[in-house]
Amino acid sequence: MNSLDFSIVWQALPYLLHGLAFSLQLTVFAFLTGLGLGIVLALVRHLKVPVLAQLVVGYITLIRSIPLILVLFWFFFLVPILLTPFSVDGRPIPVGAGPTAFVTFSLFEAAYYAEIIRTGLRSLNKGQFEAAAALSLSTFKTYRYVIIPQVIRVVSPILLTQTIILFQDTSLVYVLSVVDLTGAAVKIAQLNGKLVEMYLVVALVYLAICSTASQAVAMLRERQMRTVRTR
């Protein structure tokens, strides 16, 4: 292969950073809303809410069975068509790519987070629920103050792995013609024929960010372990 030429990376830096910013925004947003929604879904299942619990199982199974890229695709193109009845002239109402990405990722990740939270819920001792009940805490307060904080600690490494995957999957927004870090790199690469250089740079950026995150979570956990489980 011809000698590598990384000068293109400097020229494209603003564009790449712009893409990285979008990746990070989408990751943070989808993490927060997905986790929130995922907790709700997991609780609906855990509390065996009639009818809703079955719907949630169906939803989670469906979402986990379809590639994210196809989920994005269907959201992007079907929602405008489904909204047609509400439009004045009987034509589909376009929904922007940005909102589609944020909503779809949140809904999609919620299914995965819900399963992770459920694993955590299963690992908790029944005594925790009983102690909370005996202290006359309401169901909501039991989960809010006693159960969920413990679950989050237990499953934090799995949450991290899922979030790393989420961060990597942001590249799929290319079907919506939105540009994230990978998308930006690919575009620059295609225009300039510098594929190898750009991909190497992106690989390093991902490796650096994700490794830092996983190191941080590992350290955080170690600290918690020290306070929570010394014996």
Place this chain on the structure above:
Amino acid sequence: MFSVLFEEAPDGQRYIDWLISGLQWTVTLAFFGWCIAFVIGVAVGAGRTSPSRAIAIPCRLYTEFFRNIPVLIQMFLWYFVVPEFLPFGLGDAIKQMPPPWGAFWPALVCLSLYTSARVSEQVRAGIEALPKGQREAANALSLSTWKTYRHVLIPQALRLIVPSLTSEVMGIYKNTSVALTIGLLELTAQARQISEATFQTFGAFASATLIYLALALVTFLIMTAVEYAVRIPGQEPVTGRKLPRKLALAQEPKP
């Protein structure tokens, strides 16, 4: 919407034949990819729990490396970059491989390693979740480290993580689609081809979606059967509660 599948394609076949050919590649890649990923994943995951740092640290680096780079980019690197750095003859030999094998092997390697990193993380969690006493009991019985893992720790850890492994198996089908970026015409690639040829994008992608759903469902059923087959008699699937004692008492009248 699906009528497009039965139209005749430029090459004389029907479009549905394209999809089936794509499905075959997807399944082949997923199956062999999973087998390799499982073996490596279990080995690396177990290695991460090793008391020896000389084993644990390389295993951790392995996991971090292959998990933290997007699979799309790994695929590209395996296909375009790695052969350039192989000793001269080997790299060229790889490049000369006739299609589709020239794309299949890198795709298989890439997918296996990527998935194995994710599996290893789960195996590690499974082993770490086992009570410390299991390892100690094995030591006290003079089982070697290898036999301790082989007969005591890994069998239990795997049973523990069946649910999350199920997600992983369901996930590998989806990740196979990344192989299209290096020219392997698997299911998604074929759907795109149909879409380009006919501009019937919805029909093509709807077919692919349904096939993925069916694959996931089959996987789910198989894994449920596996979970049932390897369950441990007398143990509740849910961990945490000390019911066994009571069960035993209920069954057993006192002398």
Place this chain on the structure above:
Amino acid sequence: MAATQSMAGAPAGAEAVTMINVTKWYGSYQALTDIRLNVAPGEKIVVCGPSGSGKSTLIRCINRIETHDGGRIIVNGTELTAETRNIDHVRRDVGMVFQSFNLFPHLSVLDNCTLAPVKSLGMGAKEARDLAMHFLQKVRIADQAKKYPGMLSGGQQQRVAIARALCMKPKVMLFDEPTSALDPEMVNEVLDTMVALALEGMTMICVTHEMGFARKVADRVVFMDQGQIVEVASPEAFFQAPKTERARNFLAQIIH
């Protein structure tokens, strides 16, 4: 928000706990059969019996950690029904200490004690903290208030659990084998705390096999077998001359 005392309809001098023909089924297995038990305010009851005889089930029904299937349970004048309001009333009046402590591991000792008063009684943070420190003092563990449960020994954890229950200012305390998960030496420190509580006049129902404790503080010993109350007697009568064959066998087993 604060707990209003619901004495409406309760006869004067009412029992603290009244159980009338209570039955409880686990699926097709009957765990409690026709339980009748009255506990007067201030009374101390020790419940004993073989494993699986329904002791835990009995006291767990009293604050509806388990729901009973037949009969009536009245606690401080409030009958336990499916109604949330009643359950809440009863649970505020009844504190419970579990065999396995069940402290919240992610909260400090102090937070364990203040969580429920603040979130469920609506007590002010400062007031709750003072109250918690008061009870932690009482169980002689106030100096550990900032630690997390995982940093304490079993006996210390169980004393925190007792303080936590007391912070709800319950009228009745339930103990389910509070010492059986402890090392032999730690048993005493928890028993001492319980004796002190008993001497203060707290109504107590306690599942335990610590016969020394029963002798020292119990007003009555309730012996259960196979989901039924087989014998109710004063500790002296029970230990010296159990009336039933089953109780005799049981006592022979646990006192070696």
Place this chain on the structure above:
Amino acid sequence: MAATQSMAGAPAGAEAVTMINVTKWYGSYQALTDIRLNVAPGEKIVVCGPSGSGKSTLIRCINRIETHDGGRIIVNGTELTAETRNIDHVRRDVGMVFQSFNLFPHLSVLDNCTLAPVKSLGMGAKEARDLAMHFLQKVRIADQAKKYPGMLSGGQQQRVAIARALCMKPKVMLFDEPTSALDPEMVNEVLDTMVALALEGMTMICVTHEMGFARKVADRVVFMDQGQIVEVASPEAFFQAPKTERARNFLAQIIH
């Protein structure tokens, strides 16, 4: 593959276990200080002492579940060093029964017993099975051989754990509070099994607070405190007239 007896270099009539000035540190905390102990073949030792005094650490050092930091430990003539061959030798000679049973839940009772003989001693499958059935018979649980640990009561599980250890035909058995995780009623069935073993002449080192057991079978009682051996005496001497203040206090605590 089969265990060759490594008596080379051991003096005739050697001790089963010799500990010379053994020390053990957890980080900066010294768990064992200058432990000296000789155990003759066939001898029965009961180790007791307050929680955290290092009892478990002591016996776990004997088969190197924990590594000691100073001093020497010699088991049946083999000194415990970092060398894998020595560790293997010692572990084959030493059986261990844990407080929490630590059976392998995914293997049937029989497989629990045959795993180590087959995989680690290289015994034939049939021979191992016969041996396992023999010992299961001895702990009166042969009829449960096909069941899984999760289906057994605690007392039964502990008896299986004893059989599993015996299947390695150890010369020395270590017990770490083998009855303290059991319900009061099940304690007896395990103690009975241990007494039977003792009567057969097995060398035993047993951490326990079951003083009845100590009285019945122990040749010597070892009392530990703060990582040191404070007192070694015959059971009669120890229980009647402990020489040290610390032992007196301790006995007052556990015998109520």
Place this chain on the structure above:
Amino acid sequence: ESPTLAKIKRTGTVTLGYRESSIPFSYLGADQKPVGFSLDLCAQVVDKIKEDIKLDKLAVTLQSVNSSNRIPLMQNGTVDIECGGTSSNAARLKQVAFTVATFVSSARWMTKASSGIQDVKGLDGKTIVVTQGSNAVGFAQGIKAKGATFAIVQAKDHAESMLMLQSGRAAAFMEDDILLASLRARAPDPTAFAFLPETYEKVPYGLMLPKDDPEFKALADGVLKGLMASGAFTKLYAKWFESPIPPNGENLNFPMSDALKERVAHPSDALDF
């Protein structure tokens, strides 16, 4: 009335689809702003729309599209005109409409000059690359069906096809001539690549429009015909195909083919030549 025009009038917005690397038709120029031949043509159409529906303010939205989403985006009403380099064929015409031809291309082979391959015969026994979903896939398979013995690999996009050729994974790359020319112009050393003499079936390119809106198509066609008649079209062609273009100033040196000259003289959207 034309539904597309009605929508544009109601919303006061027209949305143009553009491609990100379809040089020189539609691509990201300096600062990643879309530019290109097709976009220039579209600008003229937009002016005409503005004039026709008598709006003083018509907002123009640029929507990036790619091969996976251009059809759905057009069908669900997001994009009004695709200003890319998209070829027309019978199957596609069932889903969308095209304006009169704005370009005519034909597929060709590009090889490494150093390979010494002279013609299609020289490719026998070798591996060749085409881009997934392009017309070239069909052509290559057709040639093979007639007895050629090369193996076909399909790369994800043109850049990767080019990389396959560069790195020696493929001996030749088949694609529309104009695309090959632009790829070659941007290569570090354009002279390292050479064309084989064979040319294949001619294909018309056009601006892509929603189907079943003849009034809208007539408007766009009218604008293009006007440009062709006035000579403005030829000037635009020279600007993008025969002069240095942004962002790096390469010159494609791709003079107008006879077939396109014929279409400029007699504008038409017919498929055959």
